[in-house]
Amino acid sequence: MFPGATTDREAASYVVVGAPLDAxxxxxxxxxxxxxxVRRFSESYDDYDRRTDSRFSALGVHDAGDVRPWDDVPAYLDHxxxxxRSVAYDGAVPLLVGGEHTVTYAGVDAVDPDALVVCDAHLDLRAEYDGNPMNHACVTRRCLDDLGVDRAVIVGARTGSEAEWERAADADxxxxxxxxxxxWIDALDGDSFADESVYCxxxxxxxxxxxxxxxxxMEPFGLEPREVRDLVRAAAPHAxxxxxxxVNDRDDGQSAALAGKLLREFVHARASAADGRVN
Known part of the structure; x- marks a missing residue:
């Protein structure tokens, strides 16, 4: 269980779902x-958040466990x-923990946002990779072209194929x-996503x-943790x-610790904005 995700499913405002796809x-x-x-390396975090004066365990988070994958990736993503989608229908916000980036396709499919705001080293705008259009290197392209997302903002991108950079020049x-x-993050304000639903x-x-x-x-010359934190905080009230x-298992927990902290930052920021406290 994600630490602090102690609310019953029926009463939850946020639902953690693991998607350990590695295909x-x-x-x-x-x-x-x-x-x-991510669950394991989030165990050390204090329940209390000073910035929002709130406790994570009091914000209505439930951990629904993992949706185990199988060989048929499109069928798995549909499932x-x-x-x-059942989480969204119940009025809760899905918090998806991957797993490879392909699982974002399922998250976007479920909530049907206007805008996809994504932090990524890669453009992920390939039409296909090794002949496979449902590849982690294609996920942002699939969300735009197949799921009807109006626009994608890719923060931190620093590499891509020539064809991807050409696609990135389009208006969406x-x-x-x-x-x-x-x-760019410092210029965001309450009106930045005011007229849009967002998936982050x-x-x-x-x-x-x-x-x-x-x-x-891995791709060098990337974002700082505080930059990603501040973007998540800005997007959360609209997401x-x-x-x-x-996140994989090839370090000493640095990536998982960051991932868990960012998930918590999202919940604290969204919940506090909904309560009219801290934005």
Whole structure:
């Protein structure tokens, strides 16, 4: 169980769902261990959050466990989306813990947002990778082209194929480079997503690998942890769904610890904004 996620499912405002998919990882596998590691390395965090003057255990979080994957990735994503959609139908916010980034497709499918705000080292705008359109390297493209997301903001992207950069030049994509991220995040205000429903996704490889080495495709010159934290805080009040993905078991827990802390930051920020306290 995610620490502090003690609310019964029927009364929950937020529902943690693990999605340990590890089917299309292209360099260092191990995302199947991500959900368990995120739970484990979140055990040391204090329940009380000083900034929002709230206790995580009092915010209505339930841990529904993992949705175990199988070989048929499209079928698994459909099933996962159905599980997450049931959370949304009950008026709760799904908190998806991956697993490879492909699982974001299910989260977006479930909540049907206007905008996808994603932290990622990679553009993930490929039409296919190794002949597979349902690959972690294609997930943002699939959300735009197949699920009808109006726009995607990719924060921290610093690599991609030539074709991906061409796709990123289209009007429905905004790329915020790591060197521009601090100023872009600081310029966000309460009106930045005011007219949109948002899905917020954090690929842990958006952070510099000095902070998050336990991930499949490391890319140097990345984001700082506080930058990602502040983006999550800004997006949370407008977000109908959240995920953190691409954590594997190839470090000493740094990536999982960051992932768990970001999940908690999302809940604290969204709950406090809903209560009219801290934005």
């Amino acid at each position: 299309t990882t292209t360099f260092q596998p191990g995302t199947r261990f991500g959900p368990d590691r 996962l989306a159905a599980e997450l 994509v905004e790329v915020v480079r790591p060197e521009d991220a601090r100023a 996704s954090v690929d842990i490889d958006a952070l510099d690998p000095a902070y998050a080495p336990g991930t499949g495709t 109908d769904g959240f995920d953190v993905v691409e």
